[in-house]
Amino acid sequence: KRRKARHENHQTHLIKMSDSKRMATNIMALFSIIFFWGFLRRLFSIISLKKREEESDPNVDYVMLWKEKKELTPAQKYRLYDLLGDERRLNEVGVRNPDELTVAKMREYSMKRVAVRGIKFSRFETKVVEDNTFVYALKAPFKLLCQQAEKLEIRKELVLNHFTSLRSSGTYNSFKATLTDTKPQKITTTPSDVTDNLPTARTWKDRTTAVFSVASADQFKSFNSLKNRSFFTSQERQIVVETLLLSIKSVSDKRCLLSLLESEGILEFFPIHDNEDKRTVAKQVNEKPNADKSLWSVAQYFGTEVAFYFGWISFYSSWLVIPAILGFVLHLYNNYFVGEGLDTLTVLYSIGIAVWSTVYLEFWKRRTSTLSFEWNTDHLQEQEIWAEPRPQFKGQVRVSPITDKPELYYPANSRRLKYLVTYPIIFVCLLASAAFMVTCLSLSDYLEGVGKKKYFSTFTFLNDYLSLLPTIAYSILVPVLNVAYTYLANYLNDWENHRTTAAHENAQIFKLVLFWFINSYLSLFYIAFVQLDLARLRSQLASLLVTSQVLWNAQEILTPYIQEKYTIWTNVQATKKVEGEEADIHFNAIEKELQMSPSGPMFDEYIKIVIQFGYVTLFGCVWPMAALMALLNNQIEIRSDLWKLTTVLRRPPAKKASDIGSWYYVLEFMSLAAVITNFAFLGAYMLFSHPADKITNLTSNYHQYGLALWTWDFVNLPIITKLVLLLIGEHIVVGIKVILAAVIPDVPGDIEKLKAREYYRQHMMLLEVNAEDPTPNSSLEDSDDEETEVKQKELKDSKDHKQKETEKSKSPKLAKRNDADSEREVENQRKQVLLDRQMEEERIEQERRRESEKIEALRYERIEQERRRESEKIEALRYERKVEEMKKQREMHLDREPEIVFVERQAPEVYQQVSNAKTASEIVAERLAKGVVVDSIPPIGKV
Secondary structure, three states, X not given: OHHHHHHHHHHHHHHHHHHHHHHHHHHHHXXXXXXXXXXHHXXXXXXXXXXXXXXXXXXXXXXXXXEOOXXXXXXXXXXXXXXXXXXXXXXXXXXXXXXXXXXXXXXXXXXXXXXXXXXXXXXXXXXXXXXXXXXXXXXXXXXXXXXXXXXXXXXXXXXXXXXXXXXXOOEEOOOOOEEOOOOOEEEEOOHHHXXXXXXXXXXOOOOEEEEOOOOOHHHEXXXXXXXXHHHOOHHHHHHHHHHHHHOOEOOOOOOEHHHHXXXXXXXXXXXXXXXXXXXXXXXXXXXXXXXXXXXXXXXXXXXXXXXXXXXXXXXXXXXXXXXXXXXHHHHHHHHHHHOOOOOHHHHHHHHXXXXXXXXXXXXXXHHHHHHHHHOOOOOHHHHOOOOOOOOOOOOEEEEOOOOOOEEEEOOHHHHHHHHHHHHHHHHHHHHHXXXXXXXXXXXXXXXXXXXXXXXXXXXXXXHHHOOHHHHHHHHHHHHHHHHHHHHHHHHHHHHHOOOOHHHHHHHHHHHHHHHHHHHHHHHHHHHHHHHXXXXXXXXXXXXXXXXXXXXXXXXXXXXXXXXXXXXHHHHHHHHHHHHOOOOOOOOOHXXXXXXXXXXXXXXXXXXXXXXXXXXXXXXXXXXOOHXXXXXXXXXXHHHHHHHHHHHHEOOOOOOOOOOOOOHHHHHHHHHHHHHHHHHHHHHHHHHHHOOOOOOOOOOOOOHHHHHHHOOOOOXXXXXXXXXXXXXXXXXXXXXXXXXXXXXOOOOOHHHHHHHHHHHHHHHHHHHHHHHHOOOOOHHHHOOOOHHHHHHHHHHHHHXXXXXXXXXXXXXHHHHXXXXXXXXXXXXXXXXXXXHHHHHHHHHHHHHHHHHHHHHHHHXXXXXXXXXXXXXXXXXXXXXXXXXXXXXXXXXXXXXXHHHHHHHHHHOHHHHHXXXXXXXXXXXHHHHHHHOOOOOOOOXXXXX
């Protein structure tokens, strides 16, 4: 007995020591990960800031490459000749028929049209490009920048303390600046004074901006001191040049000429980096990625599309802090006390993750409204209606009903008919991919069972590695299928012929995201709901989350870096062959950018974090450490993406965006699916895979389980009770998400007030302009115009004053009386003018109130439509769930049929009673009355 007691004490001590070691190991792993993250963060910061770079040329905005080494095929010649349709200009460059068209003639023709736009260009000699490749450096003059900045509505910062002078005499230069001999007077203005004078001015965070105007150029900051190209940022200069280049269209179908030549492989054009601005952006983002100042610098350098990506991922990372801390604590608790199972805290954590995702998305909407207002892109969706179509858009030329200008038009019904072809093809491909993955996983399980039986006696090593064959085949074929599906999806998306770039990208996101979801999540769903193996699911989720993020980061960083280094090495070796081995080879900034890889679409950046968001939310109850791993990865991802954009890739063209686009709806769908997935997995685990779970007979008394509802003892509850509790819990969480989405406003209150103030100010200025320049309409001539009345009264007062002066000279007493009467009359007139003005202000206020009520009605209608759509989605999901439950009940009934046959053979009268019974309680009562014991009854309400 003493030996047995000592042995038990020793085993208990070993278990405690193993638990302590396991906790210590987890803590050490956490500190190691944090240290490694800090090391990488410092490394990226050093690499970004310490890389030796040449000073960029401030007189170059864009670079254009013409590849004359490429010969045009006869089909290309005829297609391009018909596409141009400009015989006069083609004759000027010596092209009279399609056979005479060459790349050199196309270059001469296109550069003439570039020069007509006012863009200055010069030939750039370099040896880092292939032979017969011509490189041009393009720039926009200062006068052209000022003119186009006003047309493109580029906003610049206003100066509140500016100098003005009397403009009674003197001359004006081309920018309306005052050139008089009088000494200028310094006038201190407030933001309200400036915004009242400029209709487009807006003040936000002590910074007042307005759309640049040549007429009021002296009111903008640094204009009078610079008056050269440096007044505009490098991004603004590049936007002007890019807009002018894209405005060069073919005569035949009004499509962008240079983009068509780029798709033919003849031409490349891209903006260049500004090394000084680039270093400033890298320093600010590395220190504080989520700060407004850092995101503003990204928006001013890369454009708002890239800035919204960095704003979203940094905002998402800051919101991951709370679930990361709670998940780490829960992970330690589960390892030390629970083991491999699930407990109540894990269930609560999964519910909290589902609610957290909704709150995070709602606050991101508010953050989006703030950023779009600060970056002046809040009206971008309204302007999308008359925006320029994308260069690949095809259609018929017509007069636009909005702008009254020629535009390309493609009927929306024709595009909808194409949907009947594209989406069935997409869904067939998705089903084939899902079937292929399920087959590989099932075959792997089968071969694993074969290997355990030692099927191979000669080659025994095959027994251990037999189950890996389907996994290897799947790993080899998935990249091939991914490339093929991506090509097919892009081809079908181009065939749908979307007009704008935003619509094209949204459709592309929908097609590609479905395929990525199947590749990323289907294996986890198979393990969770088919194999019902919690330990394997946890290890699979951890491996996918960690390894996929590491491989993606390594691929997106190393691939362009190796390509750049290899290109530089080949150019150096080629130069040394010509100039000798001891030649000092040096590349300037433009030559280095010519050797860089072009930047890719933002889809590749978004999809990684969206898939990671799914790992964190869809399987929150499986591995609570997922949030912490995602947080650490995002901190590295922000800096690696910025390092990639600023160091090894060409500068992407600046694109405007007012939000993250369709990615928000993808995240919202995953947030709703997270509730269903977590509850479905908890139900499957408690009903089928829990080791202590016994399927309770429904014929037992229910009252003995009454206390189990309040003691969280789900193990011994009946199946029906468990399903009901899970269904109620799922509906409660979905209801909480819907309530939170409705309660939290999408736009902050201060932003709404500023927008309303801006709209009111523009409306008032429009009324003033109409009052100063009324239309010659008889119905308006009889209206009470305030200015006309004031002028008439002033004229009448002057006449009365002259008459009274003459009367005053005649009689002093009469003069005194007339003075008193005139003062009284002037006072009455002043009161009448004030009253009229007050009535006019009240009328304007009523009009503004009516406009705001209309806006509120439209907003309320939109919210109601969104709520109605959400309720329809929930009802559809609820109906699908009921259908699945009915199918499960039908399968359970078929499984119990032999037991019913056994009852029939043993006691026919009992079978007759069972078949005629209506509920389970009546079955129990009849059986107890007869005194017949039956093993089991089908667990359904009606037989």
